[in-house]
Amino acid sequence: MRHTIRALRLIIAVLWIAILMLPVTVALSLIQLLEGGNIAGIGEPNLTLSDGNLSMLIPFRINNTGFYELSEVCISIDVYGEAGKIAEFSTQQLKIPAGEMVASNLSASISLEDLLSKDRKLLTNDAELNAIVAFHFRVAYAIAFKIAKNFTFHWGAPFSNPTIQHTGCNKTHQVFSVSFFNNASFPISGLLRLEILDQSNIPVGSMGQQINVSSKALYHGVFEIPISELTNSGIVRLYFENILIHEERWGSP
Amino acid sequence: MNEVEAKSSRRKFLVKIVKAALVTAIYGVVWFLIWLLLSSFLGNFFLQFSALYWILVCASLFFTFAIRISENTIYKYVFIILRSFFLIVYIAYSTNFGVLSMDYAGFTFTVEFIPLLAIMVAINLLSIARGLIQAIEFSAQSPED
Numbered sequence: 001m002r003h004t005i006r007a008l009r010l011i012i013a014v015l016w017i018a019i020l021m022l023p024v025t026v027a028l029s030l031i032q033l034l035e036g037g038n039i040a041g042i043g044e045p046n047l048t049l050s051d052g053n054l055s056m057l058i059p060f061r062i063n064n065t066g067f068y069e070l071s072e073v074c075i076s077i078d079v080y081g082e083a084g085k086i087a088e089f090s091t092q093q094l095k096i097p098a099g100e101m102v103a104s105n106l107s108a109s110i111s112l113e114d115l116l117s118k119d120r121k122l123l124t125n126d127a128e129l130n131a132i133v134a135f136h137f138r139v140a141y142a143i144a145f146k147i148a149k150n151f152t153f154h155w156g157a158p159f160s161n162p163t164i165q166h167t168g169c170n171k172t173h174q175v176f177s178v179s180f181f182n183n184a185s186f187p188i189s190g191l192l193r194l195e196i197l198d199q200s201n202i203p204v205g206s207m208g209q210q211i212n213v214s215s216k217a218l219y220h221g222v223f224e225i226p227i228s229e230l231t232n233s234g235i236v237r238l239y240f241e242n243i244l245i246h247e248e249r250w251g252s253p
Numbered sequence: 254m255n256e257v258e259a260k261s262s263r264r265k266f267l268v269k270i271v272k273a274a275l276v277t278a279i280y281g282v283v284w285f286l287i288w289l290l291l292s293s294f295l296g297n298f299f300l301q302f303s304a305l306y307w308i309l310v311c312a313s314l315f316f317t318f319a320i321r322i323s324e325n326t327i328y329k330y331v332f333i334i335l336r337s338f339f340l341i342v343y344i345a346y347s348t349n350f351g352v353l354s355m356d357y358a359g360f361t362f363t364v365e366f367i368p369l370l371a372i373m374v375a376i377n378l379l380s381i382a383r384g385l386i387q388a389i390e391f392s393a394q395s396p397e398d
Contacts, residue, residue, distance in 0.1 A: 001390045008383040015376045019369060146363040 026139045029066035036065035047186035049158060052112045052241030054186075056089055061103035062096055068140040070096040075106050080130040086118040113243055123245050124162060126183060127155045156183035156216075162246040164194070164236050167222070174205060174227055176250075178238060179220040182213045189213075193239040194223040196250070198231040273321035280317050284310045305347045312339055330388035337380040344373050 033039055043059035056077075064070050073094040079087040091106035116123055134148035160183040168175040174196060182188055193208040205227040213219045233251030237244060288306060291299045299306075316336040323329040345351075351367035 001386060001393075005383055005386055005390070008379055008386070012376055012379050012383065015372060015379075019372055019376070022369065023366075142366065142368045144363075144365040146361075146365070148361040148363070149359060 022140065022142060026068060026143050029068045029139060033064065033066035036063060039063050039065065047184075048189075049112065049184070049186050050189045052190060052243065053109050054112055054115060055109040056091075056107065058091065058106040059103075060106055061101060063101040064096045064098055066139070067098050069098050070137050070139060071141060072136060072138040072144065074136050076134045076136065077108075078132045078134075080132070081119050081122065081127060083119045086122070086129075087115045112241065116243060120244075122155060122157065123159050123240075123243075124157050124180075126157050126160065129153055129155045156185060158182050158184040158186075158188050159240065159245045162238060164238060164246065164248055164250070166236075166250045169232070171230065172226055174225050174231075176223045176225065176236060177220070178223060179218065180245075181218050182215060185215055187212070187214050188240075190241045192221070193242075194225060195237045195239065196225055196227070196231075196234060197237070198229070198234040201235065204228050204231055204234070269322055269324065273318050276321050277314050277318040281310075281314055284313065302347075309343060309347075312336075312343070327388055327391055330384045330391060333384040333387070334381050337377040337384065340380075341374050341377045344370065344377075 040062045041060060046057040046059075048055050048057075058075060062070070062073065071093070073096060074091045076091070077087075077089040078085060079089075087110055089108040089110060091108045094102065094104060094106070096102045121127070129152070131151045131153060132148055133151060134146055136144065136146045138144040160181045162180040163178070165177045166174065167177045176194055176196075178192070178194060189212045190210070191208045192211045193206060195206040196204055198204050205225040207223050207225040209221055209223065211219060211221065231251075234249070235247055236250045237247040239245060288303075288310075291306075292303070316332055316339070319332045320329055320336070323332060348366070348370060351370035352363065352365045354361060354363045356362075
């Protein structure tokens with residue numbers, strides 16, 4: 001029993017020493033990392049809206065001059081609007097071995113449908129949004145650090161001021177002119193679809209067009225929609241990748 | 254027990270109390286010096302945690318005194334085990350279960366050390382195990398107690 005007690009005492013002492021030394025060595029590693037100079041750089045974040053997904057790409061480089069590996073390196077962005085939290089971006093986690101420099105891209109993607117399920121007005125209306133940007137990393141697989149900051153930014157609506165005008169018809173087609181202004185800071189590419197419904201809300205025709213609209217640019221397109229039955233009024237709906245953007249009545253009731 | 258034996262026993266107990274009080278006082282001075290050092294180096298940042306610090310000091314002094322005064326009895330090991338239990342609860346509570354946050358210059362800094370906390374809890378569990386084994390050994394050696 002004495003040997004067991006002695007062994008336990010030794011294990012406890014060793015573990016306490018290790019536990020108390022680890023934060024000290026982690027702190028020394030971080031100091032060495034910070035003293036290295038030119039340790040990190042973040043490039044211009046690149047946002048794109050394509051195929052119904054809002055993607056973000058942040059180029060960065062980190063020179064890990066410390067003596068512990070950095071793991072779980074990631075950036076997360078939580079966006080808050082009037083309706084509360086509306087989006088959550090999180091880049092994939094990276095590992096940076098000790099003494100190495102890593103230059104890579106932190107990328108994240110979110111479905112536009114998920115993004116707009118909280119606040120559809122963001123498609124067509126500008127807004128002031130809050131974002132919490134957090135940088136997270138773990139040192140020596142034991143101690144994690146997170147640095148977060150709150151920002152307010154202007155959200156430019158990607159389908160600002162949408163207008164749909166009925167410009168003509170014949171026995172087989174209805175012709176509509178569609179325009180909107182991409183006020184967002186990212187380009188839009190994907191399928192824009194116009195659907196027409198008759199007075200009983202039954203779809204009578206639909207047509208899609210691949211669009212590619214640059215940031216701060218006006219889109220104008222003409223949709224010549226083949227119709228299954230002759231109708232001269234109803235509702236017209238504009239979709240982007242199956243997300244309803246705008247609807248209005250057309251024709252004379 | 255005659256009067257002489259009773260007197261001797263009382264004297265021994267008194268000496269034990271004095272010794273325990275002396276050791277506790279030395280520990281108290283050491284804790285106070287640590288407090289002085291930390292408060293002068295860390296300033297206001299440390300003062301936020303002074304209540305937690307003094308809880309640790311009071312508990313530590315109590316257990317030091319109790320363990321010293323119960324030397325050569327089974328209660329010594331009871332106090333050792335209780336001290337380890339207290340440390341588990343104290344470490345978990347005071348470190349907010351391993352996640353500490355603070356705001357500075359518009360930034361929020363968060364440190365998470367759950368793996369370290371888990372090891373600290375494991376160390377205290379080992380201390381409890383050691384206390385139990387010591388108590389068993391003590392009982393085996395002095396059955397009259």
